[in-house]
Amino acid sequence: MGPGRFVWRLGDALSVRVDARAAVVTTVLVLAALATGVVALGLGDYTVPVPDVLGALAGTLDGPARTVVVGWRLPRVLLALLLGAALAVSGAIFQSLTRNPLGSPDVIGFASGSYTGGLVAIIVLGGGYTTVAAGSLAGGLATAAAVYLLAYRRGVQGFRLIVVGIGVTALLGSLNTWLVLAAELQQAMAASAWGAGSLNGVGWPQVGPTVGVLVVLVVALGLLGRRASVLEMGDDAAHALGLAPERTRAALVVVGVAFTAVATAVAGPISFVALAAPQLARRLTRAGGTGLASAAAMGALLLVVSDVLAQRAFAPTQLPVGVVTVSIGGAYLVWLLVREARRQ
Template structure:
């Protein structure tokens, strides 16, 4: 019998191959460039040098400092945290399901979080805090429901989890539509605006909770990283190597749902990032497993880039970030399908 493999937090060589480290560093650099460009974008445009001076309190431009620190930096921090959370959540779901379509927006968890938010907006006319909290709790409840429905013989199985998630997501999408149609016009419009996903008017009250939540949840994901990689070998092989399969799967599902709910609460439903971020990161790293940290870094870069595109749209239309990522996601899927016939 094969002896169990000790699984320690320090055993993260899967995450830190030299190429993976270089990819993370390159993505961090790209994200920094995008952040500086975003901080200089708006009605009052600032050059990169002015942005850097304002960040460090130098240059004597009080207006630039107020705009950068008070208005634009919270939006950029929120975008980076939301993108990183979605990128890592997508990596976890794709690893658990061993399916490139295993992202939270496809298998229903984002829809579940949206259901809680819509109920608060339409039925109770709640404010942003109650809407965000309801989105988090609803996302968790949806995940628990999917996990229980997918359970068969004390095992869930990756593909069964995805299929059940798609079914639950379709049902909840119908519930959301009924709520929107049955509501009065003002509240329905408010819910539709929230469903579009937006980074507009984001303040430190959005950015700080998103950053703190990310700092709390990411270590949990990294703690289970090696077990997650072994799960990709199949349940039987992972079990023989000492992995508690169902316990690890449940812990990682809840971790990924927590990341998804955190992102949805901060910016509303954001499509495409959780799907494409891990796939692109995996191609760059040339890794056999779905990389968690590069997936998070790629997710942050993609959302920052999408926000820059939405603010500098050629027609001058400042599109909600959720619509921009949805458009990019459709083009990405078409490119993957026409390029090699699969996603």
């Protein structure tokens, strides 16, 4: 093994290669995200000191503080952590597939497709959470299929996928605007509020289904993990090792879109976390590829910090968390584009 790397063996059948620096960075990011979450649980009009927050979480403190922390604020913090990780994993999948730091669901158009599916569920079908979730997933998958087919020329090349995705994103943006303008006032207001990307109003009813779906997706991604590693070596190497590249790539696209659709269904389209988190994690770990665990930890940290800023920066006015992520991510995207232009 190379310096800073070791193999962790689980019996005779399973072994995991671990990069020491990546493990340390991921652990620090997870601890920072959890610490930010604990602080967030105490912030608000009813301030709760950190020791009381910990007591409420441990079940040793009762009264109004426990109601505020566990009943009202904990679901929001949990969803910020979970959805941030989900978006980052989705971004890591697509950046690995396209081998391009711009290859995220925000840029390729899959997030816009999930948004379109959710809008149709809200405005046309008038559905609730389950219908919106199904619409987001269907819209994301339909967009992924369209982009994939349009970009296919004896295989899918990463840069072509990104260019086609940008065009599809522009088309879907126009469609989404028309859907909102053509809707009745109440539906348009609900769709606009949801479309800003917000964790306002989420609660325990959204936590259970989100955790359940994410567990299924993580298991599916784990089953595809070894194939994805082979795919990063190139299609020729994949063929030589008996792997069907297009099938594996299509399966990863479905899983990546599903991660984005889960976040979109719960909180609306939250931009730039999927774009920035994998690359920031990669720079911290100094890894040759995009690590899913480190990306997930960075995404969780980014979204929970952004949500704290959205709640407290202009208190008592609460901003949609999507406004904060767009502001941060826009600056990051400009820096990334300038950096790539200078490199070329």
